[in-house]
Amino acid sequence: MSTPDERLAELGLTLPSDTPPLAAYVPAVRTGNLVYTSGQLPRIDGELTHVGKVGGEVTPEQAKEAAQACALNAIAAVKAEIGDLGKVRRVVKVVGFVASTPDFTGQPGVVNGASELLGKVFGDAGVHARSAVGVAALPLDVPVEVEMIVEVD
Numbered sequence: 001m002s003t004p005d006e007r008l009a010e011l012g013l014t015l016p017s018d019t020p021p022l023a024a025y026v027p028a029v030r031t032g033n034l035v036y037t038s039g040q041l042p043r044i045d046g047e048l049t050h051v052g053k054v055g056g057e058v059t060p061e062q063a064k065e066a067a068q069a070c071a072l073n074a075i076a077a078v079k080a081e082i083g084d085l086g087k088v089r090r091v092v093k094v095v096g097f098v099a100s101t102p103d104f105t106g107q108p109g110v111v112n113g114a115s116e117l118l119g120k121v122f123g124d125a126g127v128h129a130r131s132a133v134g135v136a137a138l139p140l141d142v143p144v145e146v147e148m149i150v151e152v153d
Contacts, residue, residue: 004075004085004121011120015076016044022139027077033089033152035081039097039145040073041138042066051141055104058143067096067113070146074114075121082152090151091118091128097145099138107132114146 008015021027021038028037042049042065054063071094079085096111098104111132118126128148138145 004088007121007123008075011117013072015079016073017076028081030081030152034092035078035150035152037074037077037147037149039147040070040077041140041142042069042144043073044069048140048142050143052143053099053101053104054106054110054143055101060104060106060110063098063110063143064113066142066144067111067146068117070096070144071114071117071148074146074148075118078148078150078152085121087153088122088125088150089153090125091122091148092151093149094118094128094130095147096130096132097135097138098132099136099141099143100134104134107134110144111146113144114148118148 025038028035049069050058050062050066052058094114096114098107098110115130
């Protein structure tokens with residue numbers, strides 16, 4: 001059976017280097033056997049993938065890609081905290097925030113970008129409880145922000 005790092009490589013994905021926080025917080029905190037990530041934005045190589053509202057300037061497909069980038073950053077935050085993704089026992093909870101126009105109701109489909117990636121990387125351990133919440137605005141005008149809680153050894 002392959003490791004999470006091997007699955008990332010098979011998907012052609014590379015974990016980003018640690019991205020510094022935008023304000024007074026840390027990317028992840030471990031307490032006991034749980035790691036909580038801060039909300040992760042859709043950044044690749046330090047650049048935002050998209051800006052604007054879903055249903056407006058950003059299509060649902062683009063927002064789903066942005067949610068995947070957020071999840072990749074959350075995985076990187078977990079790895080920075082615990083050192084080895086093989087220590088992840090379970091992705092427990094994912095919360096996705098989707099900045100969208102008032103008439104857009106497809107938030108669950110957008111956050112699937114994060115959920116589907118977590119399933120591919122962690123297999124059955126990546127199946128999680130989840131919330132997908134529509135909001136009026138997010139930091140830096142990004143369309144999606146994702147945070148998660150994982151259980152580790």
